[in-house]
Amino acid sequence: MIELTSASATAFVAQAVSVFDVGDGFVVPLLLKLVFILAMFFVVPILGGYLEHKVMGRMQDRRGPVEAGPFGSLQLVADGIKFIQKEDVIPRAADPWVFAMAPGVALVPVLLVLLVIPIGPGVFALDLELGLFYALAISSISTLGILMGGWASANKFSLLGGLRAAGQLIAYELPLILAAAAVALQAGTLSLVGIVEAQATFLIPGTDINLWYLFPQLLGFGIFFLAAMAELARPPFDMPIADSELVFGYMTEYTGIKFAMFLLTEYAGMIVMGGLIAVLYLGGWQLLPGVPLPGCEGAGGIFDCGWQGQLLGVAVTLGKMMLIVFLFVWARVTYPRLREDQLQRMAWLVLVPLALLNLAVITVAKVVF
Amino acid sequence: MAIDPHASPSSRTDPTLAAMKAGFDDDLFVEGADWETVVDAVEDETLTVNMGPQHPSTHGVLRLVLELDGETVTHLRPIVGYLHTGIEKNAEFRTWVQGTTFFTRMDYLAPLFNEAAFSLGVEKLLGIEVPERAQAVRVILMEFNRIASHLVWLATGGMELGSTTVMEFGFREREHILDLFESQSGLRMNHAYIRPGGIAQDTTDDFEARCEALLTLLTERLYDYEDLLTKNPIWNHRLRDVGHITAERCYALGVTGPLLRAAGVPWDLRKAEPYCGYEQYDFEVPTETAGDCYARFLVRLEEMRQSMRIIRQALDTLPGGPVMVADKRIAWPSQQSLGTDGIGNDPAYIRHIMGESMEALINHFKLVTQGFTVPAGQVYSPVESPRGELGYAITSAGTNKPYRVHVREPSFVNLQAANEMTRDHLVADVIVVVASLDPVMGGVDR
Secondary structure, eight states: OHHHHHHHHHHHHHHOOOTTOOSSOSHHHHHHHHHHHHHHHHHHHHHHHHHHHHHHHHHTTOOOOOSSSGGGTTHHHHHHHHHHHSOOOOOTTSOHHHHHHHHHHHHHHHHHHHTTOOOBTTBOSOOOTTHHHHHHHHHTHHHHHHHHHHHHTOOHHHHHHHHHHHHHHHHHHHHHHHHHHHHHHHHTOOOHHHHHHHHHTOBOTTSOOBOOTTTTTHHHHHHHHHHHHHHTTOTTSOTTTOHHHHTTGGGTTOOHHHHHHHHHHHHHHHHHHHHHHHHHHSOTTOSBTTBOOTTOBSGGGOBSOOHHHHHHHHHHHHHHHHHHHHHHHHHHHHOOOOOHHHHHHIIIIIIHHHHHHHHHHHHHHHHHO | OOOOTTSOGGGSOOHHHHHHHTTSOGGGOOOSOOHHHHHHHSOTTSEEEEEOSSOTTSTTTOEEEEEEETTEEEEEEEEOOTTOOOHHHHGGGSOHHHHHHHHTTTSTTSHHHHHHHHHHHHHHHHTOOOOHHHHHHHHHHHHHHHHHHHHHHHHHHHHHTTOHHHHHHHHHHHHHHHHHHHHHHSOSSOOOOEETTEESSOOOTTHHHHHHHHHHHHHHHHHHHIIIIITOHHHHHHHTTSSOOOHHHHHHHTOOTHHHHHTTOOOOHHHHSOOTTGGGSOOOOOOOSSOSHHHHHHHHHHHHHHHHHHHHHHHHTOOOSOSBOSOTTTSOOOOEEEETTEEEEOHHHHHIIIIIOHHHHHHHHHHHHTOOOOOSEEEEEEEEETTEEEEEEEEEOSSSSEEEEEEEOHHHHHHTTHHHHHTTOBHHHHHHHHHHHOOOHHHHHO
């Protein structure tokens, strides 16, 4: 049984070719991939941010941005331009090098995670065999940037914010990884493309009904979603920022473009987490469980697609990402902020045991079926 | 012997202070010293954080010096005075009627209560009885003001807990109430509408219809807050068992208002010492026994309901008649009317004083420039403001200006409890506790 699974995974890895690998050259695919990643990095977070502005506005009986661009869609672009124009202030007592590096250290890992997230059939930059491992490992480096910012600012509020961030991210890394491990276990691969394929071919034992991992791993999905929200320090888990307590936490002393980089980290982080959730639990670019995309062949009808299938696949993944962003925003609008100790208690006493239970159940199920 | 300027304040001895301190918690007293020395005097193991006066959640310019052990608060010192306006002193140089325009700016979230308390005190000194209609209108507007103030408390409190939705909702409803105030007094805030002798002008024709519409709207919206917050798990986690204070400590510290009622004491001046005809209305004084922030939330929510009950009864029994005392020596002479360019002096009245009656002109001139005189005496007039007992201690020397007005401000007194309520709590709880105290710095500093 186990041999069968790994054989299918290996077979599949051979066919997972990126659409950007055109011709035999080195330079053209590399440039294409760079363009793709940067587009993902700058455009999709703005989409997510716009969605947040508008959804939050509607939920709170407001209109959200309306002035900048059609229906206010360029508000974040305008904000970005404004940030660039701002004076770059470095506090006299700050450690200038660490202070200046911190936003970059926080931002770059998010960019790197985008490398491995597949958003359509063949639409990815890199299909690592250890994709999931890579994504989770790299994304935790962001914490280091936050801690650096908090430490180097020479501000007590920043320091408290940085320490809170460190404590929070350590606590929530564990349930996040345990939940992701259950997915990897069920899929039998760590490759993100492999996980999408495994979902497209996963049948309820004894039937031929195809299902996404959302359903067998509903508990794991909940844990991953909560932990992702805490990882991103999104309200109601935004204690590292907690504007009413710590002014703006580790970002208190930051101005201009550096502040914008921290903000972009948050929005891009939402997109990355949305992408990971889409890939791990929502069947990646699959439109509906068991329904092949138009013009596609391959396992579950989601590979070797024509351009229509590829476009539709990308749209589907983006839609799923935005759905997750919508859920993030919904939680933000509904709930006040938790307290730091309550957050830690929830991680260690609720989420970690539940994640272990989830892992155990999936393991047993994997062996039995 | 020279006094060491760097010595910690507690090392100085002052016999008078020592006598005052006997039997009290040491932390309540601050001896005159530069605050910098207090900040520096803390040992190295703890972190001193200066929260405010410029801080997102200190309700204006409240400064809190926190001593933190990790994130646990070991000591909180509220420092006030950053919004000192000198209103009490200023009032000594203004006529009695002009006084209202100053006092209304103190607790800017409850302007009508300041006006009413001052006017009631002046009326007591004058020994006059205000017409029934004016009293009823005062009650209606004060209760609306109480709701508006509680809505701001809910909005800012929610904002400080990171719930921007509550903030939007609270201010949204408050805006409707301010619209009503604007329609009656011409101003959204700082109305100077309630004056010694009655109210500035009669209500508009659509006053009752407006109030009814507002009551319907607010009844509906209050359910929204309950749905969103009362059972919200995080809201419960954050507020329950935070900032606990017992009734005994409330007595010792002089804490009044929703804080005292949340500790189980049904003390409400509207019941205890009715004014403005509150004894005619049937309402309850909501209490809770827990004495924590959640209990205060429930008390304030219920108080809004009870306020609406009072307004409903006052509207049903709203009497007709004048809104200012008949005594021409006190009643503000000017009449207003709506012209093509807005509200201004009534042309008929101007015709009367300018063309018909010399005596009327003299009376107008004397009252407007010099004002009326108030018999010498002292009076203390308390009202139940949204934050607790708001009392005006007024001394008149028999002239056209107050000799001294001292205000017992509930925000100021209640703030004393902040240290006790936050001890051994986390920094995050400080925010919750200060929000539940609902201090308005305009009132604290005066």
